[in-house]
Amino acid sequence: MIIVYHNNKHVVKVTSKDNEDLLHNSNARIATVITELALQYPESKIVWCNENYQNYLNLEAVRESFHHNKMMLSYNPNHTDFLGRKIGYIDQSPFIKINKHVTYPTWQMSSLAGAIHAKVLIEINQKIRPDSNFNYYLNSVAKICMPLGLLCYSERKLFTQDISLKVPQKYSNFTLFRFVKQHYRIRWTFLLFLNLMVFEFRFPFLALIYSWFFKNRNNENISLDKISTFSSLKTTHSETIDIIIPTIGRKKYLYDFLKDLSKQTHLPNNVIIVEQNTLPKSVSELDYLVSEVWPFKIKHTFTNQAGACNARNMALKEVESEWLFFADDDIRIEENFIESSFSFIAKYKSKVMTFNCLQKNQKTINKEIFQWVSFGSGCSIVKKEVVQDMSFDLKYEFGFGEDGDFGMQIRNKGHDIFYFPAPQILHLKAPIGGFRTKPDLAWNKDKVKPKPSPTVILYKILHETKEQMNGYQTILFFKYYSRQSVKNPIKYFFKFHKEWRQSLYWANELINKA
Template structure:
């Protein structure tokens, strides 16, 4: 690796860690120096480090972090972009858990690293003299095109004393204008006015003259590890179901054709009627090349069913499936090979319905989690589960994904591995359930399960930004057209949603 030491404004020195020798400094501009090094040393890890952190950097951890070339990591105290970025960014990538390795495009100038050939892909982007701004820009542009970005606390042996000075309003508005659609700077200004009583006319006007930054390339997965995969790990499959016997039978047939067979398939069949019998007789009447662990229960709900199934997982990996999946004979083998080759611990596969088209071309960090189309390391099951407070609502898969991230896992989307979602018109694992707020005079908006998901997994600014968007969008589909009356009504509905979310969370 090659390390560029800097004072956040200019380069101080350059050191070749492998050869244990200094490199002559020819350019004061930090990013230009890194870019120049990437053109000459495209096969090396390039590190940036504040002078104050020189003695604190864990260089062995930096080296160990690069199992694949398309990696960008950093760590520091505080963030360059202020919390208000949450007004326009709703993804989990800015609600960073700084105690674990966490997927985030929020970068630090204190210490970080990127592979030379990866940085070189950004050579045509017009950068500024603000190193912090440009680091965040590279990560933001890159993450959408296959760059895996992380906050990694292990880069430092111990916490640093100084805190990153956050960007001002002008830099924030410029960043939003250059990396989002123009409408988002207008929404950003509206959020400041509504939620902070702050007029941001000048930063808004300034940002409108800033050109969008674009990255036209793609960053493909490239491994840095050697050695062939000699044996695939064991895997279990879980399937929650209710009233879809024929579909479950088809899923089992697909699993029986796999080139890498599951160790066991755990089926949780739900039927509320006491005294009823299983509709899945074929589990016992037909021969299967794997063990089937069948649970017949008189309680409905996706969260409960999946949690019950996950408790019985014994293999190294687990495939969380639906009862109306359709997939090819190589899906388990192909996915496990990808996970082992590129050191991926949790993946979600392409999960489209008939006639839908997959538009993504390369694997990327995924902001959600597919509860019916994902494979993950079973070791994480000790720390995560589907939140029962979200039962009979929506968002349990998003929450499950956040639990994984907060435990140091990353979720990678594999668009080239398809699963067909048949979207069965009957049965399904969701059953009709009357929520307690359905008769509330002030109908909660959004649904309390959505609000609870936001409260648990979003920042304050993300929640307020969501409130602004919902307020605008909902106005056009409801009946009260007087803006003042509508605003009063909406705030009541929002408050009721918070109330019921807190009830759910007790």
């Protein structure tokens, strides 16, 4: 382990894990120094720390939290990070609003304290420019490499105690526009400008023009595949697994999936089925659960209450095994799916995984294992300890957003969600099953129909920043225009805002009823 202490402009001291002073170029940029150190010590973790906080640096936490080479950690106790709150106008991901009290996935890095492996710095050497602003460089590395499989976290354990910044942070529109131009598609610079104009009555023309002097940094030549991801965490688990399946009116599709489960090389212990049928005095149609012999225990619950959130919550109470597979009733898997899943779990020591779930003839777009922006309630394997005190929020029932909300509950408990491109799941996208009635939502009878769904706004109120909400409103305004009948832009503007306000009203009503 190599520790680099700096004053935000230059490196002031470099030591080894044995506290031995190491030579360095005191006139070079901080990013250049850590790269040179990585080339000298290619098997080392490179740790950085602002000299004002070196007495609080927790090197033991680096050893514990940095459990494989394809990781990047940092911590900034301030509520707002380097780029400021305005980045939310063009980034709708869960990586913007960081929970500073837990280990939280994000590409927003800080120069106060952090760590990265030398092998990553060697791979990006001469591919990502070593900026004079160390904060900019760290954020650039994380933003570019996170989709390539670099696991990036805000790690509160990097400091031995809670600290506060001695110098208030300053935020620059020039830096923000430059970052957006270099790490997002070109159109986002214009959308950022538009949002600042509409929501803050600011007109940063110079910052917009300045950004056009910089090229996009997303580099297809960067590959982190050769860097080891074998985790040093010592964990023990039984690899027992239960399957959760909510179903309604899809008898044949469920049967085919149960047959897939019965042929698994690693069999589940329990298959927990919650069957729904809203017809009065109805009974189960799943006769094969009893008439056939299955190599696992089937826990079958029949209910007249419809709703996937309620069904999954009922199933969660029946879980006995150490792991659970959230599954849809219209998916198909290969016979080695569960066995292969556990091999990836053992390698990454991950506790939450969402798997590549494709329809027929769809092609895999994301081929790397990386930190996922959502959660799939029909294609994920989760360790029971993560969700044993959690539930799907019934406020989202029959709406949109329950998957995203459940994922945010997981992240805010300090757990990450990985996307695994393999093993794959085939999603048949079966037609809607029988026995369904149109849900009687509170806003169904409104003269002005809410747009978007109030549950979408509910998610954004609960889990995103004000800037992310406003940025989403701008995007929806343009996307929705071509899909609706009012083509007069002035009439459309007033219509859209009426629908948005109606959605906002009902979202707050859902919150108040909790």
